[in-house]
Amino acid sequence: MNSNDSTATRYTVLAADSVHEVEIKRSRFITYLFRVESEADARDRIAALRKTHFDARHHCSAFILGADRMTQRSNDDGEPSGTAGIPMLDALAKRETPDGSPLSDILAVVVRYFGGIKLGAGGLVRAYSDSVSQALDAAALIPRQRLRIFTLAAPHALAPRYENDLRAAGYQMETTEWQAQSALLHVGIEDTPAAAAQLAEFIATLTSGAGTALPAATTWADLA
Known part of the structure; x- marks a missing residue:
């Protein structure tokens, strides 16, 4: 499996x-x-x-x-x-x-x-x-967590602040893609409905309702 x-x-x-x-x-x-x-x-x-x-x-x-x-x-x-x-x-x-x-x-x-x-x-x-x-x-033992990756499109000028605020709130930040029109932030959360709902609420506040996180792939990560 x-x-x-x-x-x-x-x-x-x-x-x-x-x-x-x-x-x-x-x-x-x-x-x-x-x-x-x-x-x-x-x-x-x-x-x-x-x-x-x-x-x-x-x-x-x-x-x-x-x-x-x-x-x-x-x-x-x-x-x-x-x-x-x-x-x-x-x-x-x-x-x-x-x-x-x-x-x-x-x-x-x-x-x-x-x-x-x-x-x-x-x-x-x-x-x-x-x-x-x-x-x-x-x-030494560490937990390994299945993460659901969400993507958030952000204006170039706001992407660094969004990334810093997400990281400060404890979210797992993956590589950011800098595209022609915007930056695409990748955010990893625990793969549960409750965690997804919490992220949606956080992003709504962070972006004043302008941004929406879209679910993408899942991955596993060590939580060192």
Whole structure:
């Protein structure tokens, strides 16, 4: 499913890739968190880590993709079935985020260097789950919002003031097109009827009723 066709309007993503390591009974668990856009992207990252950590016993993984989180995959990579990939996936899927939106477009890979002490099934589940949870604790997360882009035609002389006032009011301003007869401002808002009505009211006041914002395409943007 394309993100623009999603029923969701907001979710959470990594602000930056990160790595976190813990040691449990002499085994090293190195958790890599990556922001990924597709299943192919996720698998390329996993393959690259296999080369980097060629001497590690396990490269377990889990990832979630899309605004609606329709794609979810996990892999135990040689650990007993259900003791690595699924606990990792659960840690991603159930993560509480600052604004309550679900976490997605994320890949977790836990590289394990075996330390000689077996952890047992329960111990492995806890180790892999905790490794991902601790990595998420240390990671920076940001919301990602689906925006509806509206266009507003403005006289050249008034466009800079309109743009400044819209930006000061908290609206997401995209690139302005300077055309022969006027400037075309592009304003991004949350893709909801309530937000559209609020924008229409603001623009009516801003332009003394002379301007009208027209809906255009949708896009996704990080709200840093």
